Amino acid sequence: MQAYRTLERRFARLSRLGDALGILGWDKETTMPLGAAESRGETIATLSVMAHELLTASETGALLQQATEEESDGLDRWQSANLREMRRQHAHATAVPGDLVEAASRASTASEIVWRQAREASNFTLLLPRLSEVLETQRAIGVAKGEALGLSPYDALLDQYDPGTTQAFVDPVFGTLRGFLPGLVTEVLERQARRAPPLPMRGPFPVAAQKALGERLMQAAGFDPSRGRLDVSTHPFCGGATQDVRITTRYDESDFSSALMGVLHETGHALYEQGRPASYLDQPVGQARGMTLHESQSLLIEMQACRGEAFLGFLSPLLQDAFGDDPAFARDNLVATYRRVSPGLIRVDADEVTYPAHVLLRYELERAMIGGDLALRDLPTAFNDGLHTLLGVTVPDDRRGCLQDIHWPAGLWGYFPTYTLGAMTAAQLYRAACAAEPALEPGLAEGDFSRLTGWLRTSVHQQASVADTATIVAEATGRPLDAAVYQAHLRQRYLGQ
């Protein structure tokens, strides 16, 4: 297993480059003075190119072939999986010719810039030529990677964000969701209309108190502050490096919920990163599995645990301590506040019930565009019709329609479905965790997350990339991902059934 050992060292070096890029990226968003932007961009590009060169070097390919031939001589399960992940990363990196990588990068950079103007002007036609270039290069990447990986072009794009997940897997799950979601939304709205609205929570909510509360809840949830940080950035994220997981938020003194729920969301991501297996931290098999499981971990903490009655009962007196007495902080009012459903235009503002509709639509549209079944010029109409069908809302302009998200201009095709796959996975994992640990919810009512995070650590975090997403979920929950579980979660929470 000499070739395998050599590859371990090579991929450890790639991990170190990734760690350097993680800290440089965090610093760029939180700390860097503005005048350093161009220079920092060059530094990040240089390290990225060096990592790409190392991964695609002919020597790497030769070692992978040699290690694969030698594999019989005694790699254990994790080592075999590590070798498989190395091959996967190498295949993704080598599948696309250099000039296509460059063309795609140029297209998305140009498209992002025009997108900001087009969104401002609410004019899709302005973006059309640039976005066409992005679509063409992304489709070409899908074709190239698909040939190398034995996948369809769209599956190859999906595989970048969620290894092993395919359209054949997603379609039936999303099909079920599409079947019940519009009716469920109607039922929830009807029930909601019969109830008094929750009392509003009135600020100001001082930043220092919000920060202290956020840090307290992060640590209650199991975040290890000796191996991570909480800071401020315009767009919240979870980043940093191995043994140094950094999350960010932004504070609004008139609304503590967005920062607080944001911190809890990012804490879920951070727990996944902090819980990866120590022996494989710097190896491909030790990485988090993909965007679906990552999103499931953030939604497990934010949506499943922290918007449940048990945790909100624990939160209620903490809010009184932090911000003063207010009947709006009573548990039942918090529950009602965090369960308001309101079909709207904007995906990132959507509630738990209507959010999946935004994702279903984008999934169907991007699949059709990559497959050539929807012309880009017909996107606005298809988008507006789709949203109306799913949520009954009318899109008044492109700005609040197909121009609202950066994903497509930025070249992130195949990413959208992971949001809702993550939400469904979160519901299924949470239900399994509660079944395995009957004291889980009574614990949350006292701010004790240990049963939940202990179960997640074993069932998800420590599995890292040893198997694909579907296998990890099925082994953790005893069944494949099932939209009916998600349906049951929504019916229980929003209809009391």
Place this chain on the structure above:
Amino acid sequence: MQAYRTLERRFARLSRLGDALGILGWDKETTMPLGAAESRGETIATLSVMAHELLTASETGALLQQATEEESDGLDRWQSANLREMRRQHAHATAVPGDLVEAASRASTASEIVWRQAREASNFTLLLPRLSEVLETQRAIGVAKGEALGLSPYDALLDQYDPGTTQAFVDPVFGTLRGFLPGLVTEVLERQARRAPPLPMRGPFPVAAQKALGERLMQAAGFDPSRGRLDVSTHPFCGGATQDVRITTRYDESDFSSALMGVLHETGHALYEQGRPASYLDQPVGQARGMTLHESQSLLIEMQACRGEAFLGFLSPLLQDAFGDDPAFARDNLVATYRRVSPGLIRVDADEVTYPAHVLLRYELERAMIGGDLALRDLPTAFNDGLHTLLGVTVPDDRRGCLQDIHWPAGLWGYFPTYTLGAMTAAQLYRAACAAEPALEPGLAEGDFSRLTGWLRTSVHQQASVADTATIVAEATGRPLDAAVYQAHLRQRYLGQ
């Protein structure tokens, strides 16, 4: 000049790696959670090794040879100097065999650890075996680099920190200094004894007010906050990256002077880094010349400008604004406070007049140890005798004697002389700047540094590494470095002559 252009790209990549290391190092000292220390160490080591591999690659050597042969075809002065600096960096990096690099690194790592214990126990004998290994490996590095560069071993070590500076250059300058310094110290102390001591400045001095004052003075001195930052670390430093120069300080609420003078000191370093020539920022010729000129820039701001009467007159009302009315903040009291001379045991606590004695001693000792003229076991006696001869103080124990500095255990041999060469250079540059810009000191009296920094930018910062230190100083001041100028500065400031 194709080979030269290829080298430019290769060294630009090295500069980006250096920038990444600069930010990772800054983060390590200011921001990183403790639990990330080991992982960060690995990341820094990996990037350092990658830089070393790139610099010492056989292709780099071949390109350097080819570019040198082609040099006739049209490199201008800066490009020729750039090629010379590339060769110098390559020669330093390739001169030392890999096993010696590793042995030296292991020796100094082990020695630093034992040094902390030995200093605590005030027991040089404890350190002796480990320090012997450091001395042997440093001498071997001096021999190896000396052979490659055509220098004596000690000159080769000096060249690492101050390219082009040799013992033949330092000896007469330091000889003059040694000739006048003990007598000058005596004269200053006699004069000081005849005067009333300054009023003490009594705190507390709130950190927020210290920080605001420090930032105001940094910017007054010309620091560009859009391309840099001020933060807190245990040991103050100037670091960061190209277009992102970051200085640090530490605050003590009972004493504002150490942070304030520290910020001004680091601002001098930062102005040098921010003032390097834009066209060569990522090339060897665009780097700051060496430790002597770097130290001269920090001392120019801190010692020459900010401890002069003019600036202290400007500072006086700012202190009243920041910390409240106190007669101790009167200009004449500030002048008296910042000119107290007191021969002592500890180099880093020494005043401007006695500091050079500490450096003279260390220079003579390390030169003798590298040359084999002083056995390591005789170091404590030689150290104690030397300090007594130079300053009349008696070293009571090794902790406050030859164990006080980390430099020798850490493998920094050849570094000490740059402190005092820097101080002498600062005095000579300041005098030349005042002669060239008669309105310089009247400007400082109003907090206007523009004439000083403008002159420095042209005469020093923009020269970067186009020439060696001695040439830059001689061209800027009209004469070679001259200890008599430093003597005149000290006599004028401390004896009023």
